[in-house]
Amino acid sequence: MNAPLPSPTGRMPRAQASTRRLLVSIHDVSPRSEGAIDALAERLERRLGHANFAMLVIPDHWREAPIAGNAAFHARLRQWAGQGIEMFLHGWCHRDETPATRGLAGIKGKHMTAGEGEFLNLTRDAAAARMRDGKALLEDILGQPVAGFIAPAWLYGPGALAALDDLGFALAEDHMKVWSPLSGKVLARGPVVTWANRSPGRIRSSLWFAGLARRALPVMPTLRVAVHPGDVTVPDLLASIDATLARFADTHAPSRYAGLLA
Numbered sequence: 001m002n003a004p005l006p007s008p009t010g011r012m013p014r015a016q017a018s019t020r021r022l023l024v025s026i027h028d029v030s031p032r033s034e035g036a037i038d039a040l041a042e043r044l045e046r047r048l049g050h051a052n053f054a055m056l057v058i059p060d061h062w063r064e065a066p067i068a069g070n071a072a073f074h075a076r077l078r079q080w081a082g083q084g085i086e087m088f089l090h091g092w093c094h095r096d097e098t099p100a101t102r103g104l105a106g107i108k109g110k111h112m113t114a115g116e117g118e119f120l121n122l123t124r125d126a127a128a129a130r131m132r133d134g135k136a137l138l139e140d141i142l143g144q145p146v147a148g149f150i151a152p153a154w155l156y157g158p159g160a161l162a163a164l165d166d167l168g169f170a171l172a173e174d175h176m177k178v179w180s181p182l183s184g185k186v187l188a189r190g191p192v193v194t195w196a197n198r199s200p201g202r203i204r205s206s207l208w209f210a211g212l213a214r215r216a217l218p219v220m221p222t223l224r225v226a227v228h229p230g231d232v233t234v235p236d237l238l239a240s241i242d243a244t245l246a247r248f249a250d251t252h253a254p255s256r257y258a259g260l261l262a
């Protein structure tokens with residue numbers, strides 16, 4: 001087992017016994033980005049210790065990477081879960097497949113997230129069907145319950161929120177909070193720190209936000225960090241991710257989402 005590295009200040013994490021938690025996740029886990037997932041997992045382990053992070057699994061990313069029937073990838077998923085990595089269901093295909101631009105929600109989904117808001121415009125029945133199928137598939141592969149459901153781009157329309165009530169997931173999160181769909185209780189508040197890699201402008205603004213977050217957010221009891229496969233292609237993003245994890249792990253114990261339910 002790897003212990004978390006000392007921070008740049010030379011101090012070891014001092015929050016192990018407190019309720020100051022650092023929750024870190026790798027988004028968009030699917031067969032189409034296995035190499036990047038491995039690189040991110042290795043990086044997180046160096047900063048956080050063994051398996052102290054979550055993975056968000058997409059059953060069929062952009063309908064190009066089905067995990068159903070992919071025995072080699074099933075073995076990887078079981079191996080990760082067996083190490084103690086929390087496995088969340090992350091939509092079904094990740095893409096908003098509903099007709100374009102109906103009102104504000106349409107604009108938000110199509111333009112702000114490059115069409116990745118799969119659960120923004122679905123009806124309750126359609127959202128519930130995707131959640132139910134994804135949960136059954138992933139739990140069948142893993143042989144254990146999923147940790148929860150997290151919508152692509154953290155975007156939930158009214159149909160998706162209503163469907164969550166039907167499915168019995170233990171945990172869900174959006175940009176600003178973690179909650180339990182079972183109890184309706186909000187378990188943690190505060191913005192998730194994440195990085196965009198799609199364009200130079202978005203890269204610059206996410207580097208700026210992460211720098212601000214390192215200074216301002218550690219007053220919060222729970223800190224959240226999310227990384228994506230595309231981050232590994234941008235050295236400046238990797239440096240910012242490392243700096244952010246080092247700062248946050250200095251005061252907040254790398255933890256499991258399930259700890260919020262205890």
Ligand SMILES: [Zn+2]
Nearest residue numbers: 027028152153
């Ligand atoms: Zn995603």
